[in-house]
Amino acid sequence: MVAVPALLAALAAPLLVSAAPTQCHTWKNVKIGGGGGFVPGIIFNNAQKNLAYVRTDIGGAYRLNSDDSWTPLLDSVGNSNWNHWGVDSLATDPVDPTRLYLAVGMYTIDWDPNNGAIMRSTDQGNTWSETALPFKIGGNMPGRGVGERLAIDPHSNNIIYFGASSGNGLWKSTDYGVTWAKVSSFTNVGTFKANASDPNVYEQDTIGITWVTFDENSGGSKTVATPRIFAGVADTGNSVYISTNAGSTWTAIAGQPTGYIPHKGVFSPLENVLYISYSNGAGPYDGTLGYVYKYNITSGAWTNITPPSPSGDIYYGFGGLAVDRQKAGTIMVAALNSWWPDSILWRSTNGGATWTSIWEWVSYPTRNKYYSISYANAPWIYDATNTNFEELGWMIESLVIDPFDSNHWLYGTGATIFGGRDLLKWDTSRNVSISVMANGIEETAIQDLLSPPSGPGILLSGMYDAGGFLHKNLDTVQTATDQFHVLFSGTTSIDYAGNSPLQMFRVGSNAQQLANSGDGGVTWNLIYAANQGTAGTIALSANGDIVLWSPSSGSIIRSQYTNAFTTISSLPAGAAIASDKRNETVFYGGSTNSFYLSTDGALTFKATATLGSATAVVKIVPNPTLAGDVWVSTSDGLYRTTNYGSSFTKISGPTVGGDFDLGAPKTSGAYWSIAGFFTIDGLSGVYRTDDGGVNWVRINDALGFGSASANKVAVDYKVYGRVFVGTNGRGIFYGNPSCSSPPPTASGTTTTGATKTTTTPVTTTTTKVTTTPSTTTKVTTTPSTTTKSTTTASTTTKTTTTKVTTTPTTTPKTTSASTTSAPVVTGTQSHYGQCGGIGWTGPTQCVSGTTCQVGNPYYYQCL
Ligand SMILES: *[C@@H]1O[C@H](CO)[C@@H](O)[C@H](O)[C@H]1NC(C)=O
Ligand SMILES: *[C@@H]1O[C@H](CO)[C@@H](O)[C@H](O)[C@H]1NC(C)=O
Ligand SMILES: *[C@@H]1O[C@H](CO)[C@@H](O)[C@H](O)[C@H]1NC(C)=O
Numbered sequence: 001m002v003a004v005p006a007l008l009a010a011l012a013a014p015l016l017v018s019a020a021p022t023q024c025h026t027w028k029n030v031k032i033g034g035g036g037g038f039v040p041g042i043i044f045n046n047a048q049k050n051l052a053y054v055r056t057d058i059g060g061a062y063r064l065n066s067d068d069s070w071t072p073l074l075d076s077v078g079n080s081n082w083n084h085w086g087v088d089s090l091a092t093d094p095v096d097p098t099r100l101y102l103a104v105g106m107y108t109i110d111w112d113p114n115n116g117a118i119m120r121s122t123d124q125g126n127t128w129s130e131t132a133l134p135f136k137i138g139g140n141m142p143g144r145g146v147g148e149r150l151a152i153d154p155h156s157n158n159i160i161y162f163g164a165s166s167g168n169g170l171w172k173s174t175d176y177g178v179t180w181a182k183v184s185s186f187t188n189v190g191t192f193k194a195n196a197s198d199p200n201v202y203e204q205d206t207i208g209i210t211w212v213t214f215d216e217n218s219g220g221s222k223t224v225a226t227p228r229i230f231a232g233v234a235d236t237g238n239s240v241y242i243s244t245n246a247g248s249t250w251t252a253i254a255g256q257p258t259g260y261i262p263h264k265g266v267f268s269p270l271e272n273v274l275y276i277s278y279s280n281g282a283g284p285y286d287g288t289l290g291y292v293y294k295y296n297i298t299s300g301a302w303t304n305i306t307p308p309s310p311s312g313d314i315y316y317g318f319g320g321l322a323v324d325r326q327k328a329g330t331i332m333v334a335a336l337n338s339w340w341p342d343s344i345l346w347r348s349t350n351g352g353a354t355w356t357s358i359w360e361w362v363s364y365p366t367r368n369k370y371y372s373i374s375y376a377n378a379p380w381i382y383d384a385t386n387t388n389f390e391e392l393g394w395m396i397e398s399l400v401i402d403p404f405d406s407n408h409w410l411y412g413t414g415a416t417i418f419g420g421r422d423l424l425k426w427d428t429s430r431n432v433s434i435s436v437m438a439n440g441i442e443e444t445a446i447q448d449l450l451s452p453p454s455g456p457g458i459l460l461s462g463m464y465d466a467g468g469f470l471h472k473n474l475d476t477v478q479t480a481t482d483q484f485h486v487l488f489s490g491t492t493s494i495d496y497a498g499n500s501p502l503q504m505f506r507v508g509s510n511a512q513q514l515a516n517s518g519d520g521g522v523t524w525n526l527i528y529a530a531n532q533g534t535a536g537t538i539a540l541s542a543n544g545d546i547v548l549w550s551p552s553s554g555s556i557i558r559s560q561y562t563n564a565f566t567t568i569s570s571l572p573a574g575a576a577i578a579s580d581k582r583n584e585t586v587f588y589g590g591s592t593n594s595f596y597l598s599t600d601g602a603l604t605f606k607a608t609a610t611l612g613s614a615t616a617v618v619k620i621v622p623n624p625t626l627a628g629d630v631w632v633s634t635s636d637g638l639y640r641t642t643n644y645g646s647s648f649t650k651i652s653g654p655t656v657g658g659d660f661d662l663g664a665p666k667t668s669g670a671y672w673s674i675a676g677f678f679t680i681d682g683l684s685g686v687y688r689t690d691d692g693g694v695n696w697v698r699i700n701d702a703l704g705f706g707s708a709s710a711n712k713v714a715v716d717y718k719v720y721g722r723v724f725v726g727t728n729g730r731g732i733f734y735g736n737p738s739c740s741s742p743p744p745t746a747s748g749t750t751t752t753g754a755t756k757t758t759t760t761p762v763t764t765t766t767t768k769v770t771t772t773p774s775t776t777t778k779v780t781t782t783p784s785t786t787t788k789s790t791t792t793a794s795t796t797t798k799t800t801t802t803k804v805t806t807t808p809t810t811t812p813k814t815t816s817a818s819t820t821s822a823p824v825v826t827g828t829q830s831h832y833g834q835c836g837g838i839g840w841t842g843p844t845q846c847v848s849g850t851t852c853q854v855g856n857p858y859y860y861q862c863l
């Protein structure tokens with residue numbers, strides 16, 4: 001992606017003579033329930049009761065409500081600042097609880113061209129200002145569960161530290177986060193990388209400073225800077241540092257353990273003790289060893305308090321660590337990744353001298369489980385078909401006890417947030433009630449959406465991790481039967497047969513990748529004969545007999561009557577594909593600026609027309625009821641043919657096209673309503689036309705939807721005006737063309753969730769390490785410009801990725817058993833091809849114009 005420099009974008013906006021009119025919509029999440037992605041951080045405020053926040057790696061941040069639900073705080077993030085959905089750290093002010101800070105940015109490598117930023121709010125996240133940093137931040141990088149890297153001085157809350165990754169060191173602000181400078185006296189920027197020998201650059205980033213923790217008991221005055229501060233560094237040598245002069249100088253603490261990475265450093269104010277969890281991996285997926293230590297600040301003694309494993313040996317690192325601020329010596333810790341037989345949580349009431357675990361072996365295979373667990377807030381999460389299902393979750397980097405309520409606790413997993421309100425029972429009857437506590441968090445990474453003409457579903461969704469759902473309702477949690485059978489770990493494409501709409505096929509990632517349904521998506525059958533492609537997109541012929549598959553790597557393939565696939569060489573690999581919805585023998589394809597037609601059931605394709613100056617065809621959507629009428633979005637806008645692609649008309653308005661769809665017309669017999677991500681008059685957003693592209697209205701209101709090129713769109717087949725947007729990390733939204741409050745105005749007065757963003761220059765007073773940020777000019781953006789286009793022709797493929805939550809490993813030891821020190825493979829992978837992941841031995845370099853991005857730990861892809 002080539003970002004438009006902020007200054008240019010800001011100057012360009014006022015010069016626009018006109019912009020497409022807006023139409024107010026009511027947007028809300030299609031409820032899946034309970035998260036659906038990794039929750040790396042949960043942070044309570046220590047001064048205000050019931051104030052807590054969650055940060056996610058690709059879906060922004062949330063604030064806790066009194067009814068245990070969560071309110072999203074970054075829904076205004078749009079195409080121009082999409083990387084702000086990667087929240088690397090979060091700090092809530094213990095002096096002035098209205099103040100909230102986020103360190104945002106998605107990747108520290110070139111998958112994210114933008115630098116990171118510190119966002120600050122003085123109203124608990126309702127509105128924001130921000131300061132651009134002169135380096136990148138990796139909210140979705142290895143090590144994203146450590147923390148918190150951001151910390152506010154509990155006495156002088158104008159002072160904030162941020163521990164950066166990638167060798168950027170420790171940073172400090174003394175003016176409530178407006179300006180930042182590097183702390184030049186903090187010299188260990190970390191050496192540890194997730195996997196320095198992995199050819200994928202994603203694994204090679206330096207994890208850096210992992211946390212900053214104040215000793216709030218130190219110092220005589222509560223209004224001058226706290227003198228004693230600790231910092232953790234991802235380093236296998238000395239990794240825990242102390243300053244006793246408010247950050248002027250730092251030294252490694254004597255006698256500390258070495259060898260592992262300190263993931264969490266939590267201060268216990270009633271004990272004057274610093275508790276630290278360690279893992280030998282960066283997390284959140286890895287780690288095979290670790291320990292837990294405490295540092296007695298008074299005596300300077302280090303004590304190994306590692307809890308004993310229920311299985312005897314330790315085969316995991318330690319992640320989440322909680323201190324009960326009301327009960328001296330009551331602490332909890334979590335195994336970061338114990339995949340089998342389940343995750344492990346421990347609790348101690350004597351500062352780690354002795355521990356009890358949440359389950360114990362009776363004798364294999366019987367365990368005592370000292371908990372009950374409810375999935376009522378996300379019934380789909382429980383996988384009754386998997387006998388090795390980890391009930392308690394996995395990837396537990398966040399674990400907290402409410403500072404005002406010793407019974408209330410929360411922990412984040414790879415899929416959701418669990419917690420409860422009777423934690424003290426652990427110490428009495430030793431049996432606690434755990435529930436999914438992620439109501440309101442929608443973190444799925446959507447890969448495809450389909451509004452079917454008929455059948456039981458309003459919507460079908462395909463996504464990584466959770467697989468996908470048949471949505472029979474939009475506002476209630478999805479059940480296990482709503483979820484597609486977990487036939488493969490992610491669904492990337494779904495299509496229906498135009499003449500027989502209950503017939504559907506879908507494809508995905510993992511071993512078996514193709515399934516069909518004859519009942520509109522209620523039940524699915526795995527097609528074993530077709531285990532050839534890898535994710536990508538499919539097109540199903542009008543009668544449902546022929547499947548054309550454009551996999552994420554390799555050639556286009558075709559199968560008829562579920563027979564074996566054969567290669568179709570007349571269509572370029574990676575092409576956009578579609579089937580005519582009425583004519584069984586007609587298929588369409590698009591690549592760069594060429595449009596292709598097949599009239600023999602996808603056996604052969606011929607280029608029929610040129611699509612302007614397009615460099616990429618994004619989506620081909622045929623008229624659902626009229627053969628030969630096809631709409632095509634490209635990097636060069638939107639095109640239409642009414643003669644099977646012999647000739648095209650360029651639709652006025654869109655200059656860049658993204659995902660889009662055709663749906664119910666405004667009036668019977670009129671044009672299909674068309675909506676999708678387009679850039680019109682220089683502004684990226686969700687637009688709709690009801691008259692075939694003569695008039696457009698922008699309908700995304702104050703919502704930004706993150707990266708435009710990553711999003712998926714379905715327009716309701718039956719209900720006029722209802723538009724579904726699938727995001728990469730904030731789940732699915734639906735919008736209806738009605739609303740109670742007016743759309744936001746240009747000046748930024750607004751409806752809920754809108755933000756005001758001020759970018760302030762970084763000052764680098766104590767160091768010249770910085771490269772000057774491109775945004776050294778003052779730029780003010782308002783809600784209506786948060787979707788300002790940064791999309792260029794080269795951005796028609798996704799620039800963001802997802803994290804993974806499910807791991808097939810069921811062995812007691814960890815994952816990477818199959819390490820046969822593969823030789824480094826040279827060569828270049830093609831667009832959509834696999835370029836990495838656990839066990840991958842093929843090429844890791846991507847063809848020019850694409851970059852290698854993490855789909856999940858087992859699958860990286862050139863996008
Ligand atoms: C690091 O990457 C190399 C190369 O892909 C691989 O062989 C090795 O197993 C990885 N190490 C770990 C600890 O995952
Ligand atoms: C820390 O060390 C001091 C001095 O030896 C001792 O009095 C205190 O009890 C220790 N604190 C804890 C929590 O063990
Ligand atoms: C804890 O309570 C649950 C729910 O009542 C029960 O199923 C479980 O067996 C109890 N655990 C133990 C070890 O008694």
Ligand SMILES: *[C@@H]1O[C@H](CO)[C@@H](O)[C@H](O)[C@H]1NC(C)=O
Binds near residue numbers: 599644
């Ligand atoms: C389907 O398309 C083919 C190829 O263009 C054409 O020959 C045939 O007439 C079409 N069939 C229908 C029913 O329109």
